[in-house]
Structure formats: structure tokens, C-alpha cells
Amino acid sequence: MTATEEHRFSRWAAGTVxxxxxAIPLVCWAVGAPNPLAAPGTSSGRTLAFLPQPxxxxxxxxxxxxxxxxxxxxxxxxxxxxxxxxxxAFALLLDSGALAAIGYLPFMVVSAVTGHVDKLAAYLSVPLLMQLAMAVAAASLLWTVVARQAPGGAVAHELARARTARWTKIAMIxxxxxxxxxxxxxLDVPGFAVPMDAVDKGAxxxxxxxxTGGAVLTWxxxxxxxERWPRWMPRVAxxxxPVNFPVVAALSVSVLVMTAAKEILSIAAVPGSALSAAPMAWLPMLLWPLWSVALALAALNYRARRTTTPQPAAV
Incomplete structure (x- = not known):
């Protein structure tokens, strides 16, 4: 995908979202429905819940x-x-719902296999679908702001390789x-134990x-x-x-992590919050701003490495 095509995709994604x-608030206004980002009783997309409906x-x-x-x-x-x-604007509208939906997906799949298919209905909610669409559009806009055409040559390639390795390792932590x-x-290890029933433990x-899967994909x-699909993957082995596939995915996750970090930091500032009640369990989430930035930089340097010329092999 050329730079022109990248900007075209970004304009298309941003324009559509x-x-x-x-359109959505106008329709809600016309029919008297609650705003999907301020609707009572929803677990995802409540960033405007502090405002009256109008x-x-x-x-x-x-x-x-x-x-x-x-x-x-x-x-x-x-x-x-x-x-x-x-x-x-995206930072205002996005919340942790989309990242939570991705995180809970393994539990939801297992629940569906064991007969609790109704749990997957949460993934069809309008607020969650809006969050996912906004994350992709925000990631594409972020790309056009921070990504620049990498200088060519073996030196630029090796520099991008070193930076990709450094930021990828940080993003995995x-x-x-x-x-x-x-x-x-x-496992109810002392210092980490919080009240949890069987369902909570499964989640x-x-x-x-x-x-762990996210860290492996980052690796x-x-x-x-x-760079090349593994041999066990059918049809594409x-x-x-495609260079842009992991870049867009990583930038989208980076955006979601940063919006979730926004909520975590606001919770941490409240005395008596869950973080203070079980600090060993929740303190690692304070690393999420670093995770977000490191993942974005790893993705952009991966792109630079893939689009520059490597050092020719010695003869």
C-alpha cells in the first residue's frame, strides 16, 4: 500500500465513522432513544454518560x-x-469497553462452546461496535500524523530494525x-487474592x-x-x-490501551478505589500508558524496517 493509498484508507475510515x-445522535434525537454512548445500563461506551441526553x-x-x-x-x-x-475527539469518545471485549473474548468463546451462547450477544451491542470502529479510524488517523516516509538505504533499515526490537520488547512487558x-x-495467591466466584475466575x-496472546502477537x-505467514497456516503459508496488516492492528490496540489507561489512571486517583484495595493485582495496569506508546512505536518502526532496503549480504 502506497502513502497515497494509506491516506485514502484513513480518509475513508475517518469519514465513515x-x-x-x-447520523446516530440525530436518529436517537428524532425517535427519543438514548444516546448509545450515554445509555443507562450499558457496560461499554459510557463516555458521555455524565451529560444529559441533549x-x-x-x-x-x-x-x-x-x-x-x-x-x-x-x-x-x-x-x-x-x-x-x-x-x-476520539480520545473523548473512546473508553475501555472495546479492549475489555477483546480481553474477555477467550472466556466468551469457551462459554459459547459450553452452551452459554447468550454471552456473545454483548459483542453485538451498538456501543461496542461503535468503539471498535472508532478505534480503527483513530488508529488510521494516528498513522497519518506520526508516520513519515522512511529514508531509504541499509543504514535506515538497520536503525529501524534496532528500534523495532527495543520497542517490541518493552511493549511485551x-x-x-x-x-x-x-x-x-x-490461584488465590496471597497479595493478589480478591473475592472471585467460579465465573469470575474463568473470566x-x-x-x-x-x-499472553497479545504479547505473542507483538513478538x-x-x-x-x-514477515511471512507460518507453514501451518492454510492458503497463505x-x-x-502485508506490511500494513500488523501495523494497523498494533496501532488500533495501542489506541484502545491508551483509552483504557485513561480510565485506570482516573480510578487510581480516587481514594479507596479497587486499586488501593488490591494494589498487587491492579498496579501493573499503571504500565498501560507505556504499553500503548511502545506498541505504537514498535509498529511504526516495523513498517519502516519492512519498507527500507536491508544491508546486502557480504560476498
């Missing part, structure tokens, strides 16, 4: 208009400024530490598995199977992994 953010509609419309502007405004300086402002704490919570185990940024 921006139009949805304009104000929530207006805020979403304003954010949608700004995001549409980011999709259509051209020019280097003003375009970058509008995209940065649109990222601020937070999810692995988080996974370890969830395993310890499930905690699922979170640990998901976090792929510096492994051969992060041995083919080159």
Missing part, C-alpha cells in the same frame, strides 16, 4: 463533524492540525505482567490468556513469522505478510 457519529447528542455531533473535517481537509499543516484535533497477575488472582483466566513484529 464521522458520518455515523453525525448535550451528549450535541457533543457526538460536534465530534463527528470534526472527524469528517479530518477526512476531507487537505494540506500539510492545516490537515495535520485538524487530524490531531480529531484524535482528541505490560501484557505479560498483567497476565501473570491474573493467573495469581485465579480472569481468559484475560490472562488474551494478554511477531521481530520474528520471521511476522509462506506468503509475505
Amino acid at each position: 464521522g458520518l455515523a457519529l453525525l 448535550a451528549a447528542h450535541l457533543v457526538m455531533i460536534a465530534c463527528g463533524a470534526l472527524i469528517i473535517a479530518a477526512a476531507v481537509v487537505r494540506g500539510e499543516r492545516i490537515g495535520t492540525a485538524v487530524r490531531i484535533a480529531a484524535l482528541g 505490560a501484557p505479560l505482567v498483567y497476565a501473570a497477575t491474573r493467573f495469581l488472582m485465579v 480472569g483466566l481468559g484475560l490472562a490468556v488474551a494478554a 511477531g513484529l521481530i520474528r520471521p513469522w511476522g 509462506g506468503r509475505e505478510v
